[in-house]
């Protein structure tokens with residue numbers, strides 16, 4: 113059994129401020145790991161699909177999920193679905209066994225009705241500037257509430273994962289001299305170059321998700 117509380121201090125160190133959303137990510141991640149009966153991913157054993165979008169409240173949630181599941185940006189085994197929701201689907205890659213866990217709407221709404229949001233966050237005050245006596249009760253509530261009050265855990269289902277070997281091939285961009293992964297290199301005339309150099313030299317912008 114993975115316990116969210118065992119990861120709180122690490123989560124806080126990673127995240128940087130006290131808020132209820134990072135702890136909610138720990139609770140959701142713990143519930144998903146325990147539903148699948150799996151350990152935190154040391155490598156790419158698990159894949160997490162988080163439903164968060166961009167630039168909305170409580171995206172802090174993802175840091176709790178990363179901390180406890182070991183599905184991290186660095187390992188590349190966490191993906192955003194951009195739904196603007198807080199569900200997480202955790203998948204055991206080898207078997208394709210998956211579970212979706214989501215915070216209950218009532219629990220999310222209860223957090224929104226507190227001074228932390230109404231008097232501070234919604235007025236643009238950063239979470240790190242909120243007095244401890246305002247934020248700590250929210251953190252405690254999320255960390256200690258019974259799982260059934262906080263979360264919905266779905267059934268185990270099949271979610272096969274296509275596996276791609278990681279590329280180890282790289283080359284030096286002939287324009288800027290920086291390393292680039294082979295599959296990301298482009299041809300500008302005779303030169304093998306990186307994408308930013310290719311865009312600068314040719315004036316052709318590549319379609320992609322990043323801003």
Ligand SMILES: [Zn+2]
Nearest residue numbers: 131134172239
């Ligand atoms: Zn936060």
Ligand SMILES: [Zn+2]
Nearest residue numbers: 195196197199
């Ligand atoms: Zn819906």
Ligand SMILES: [Zn+2]
Nearest residue numbers: 285288306309
């Ligand atoms: Zn370059």
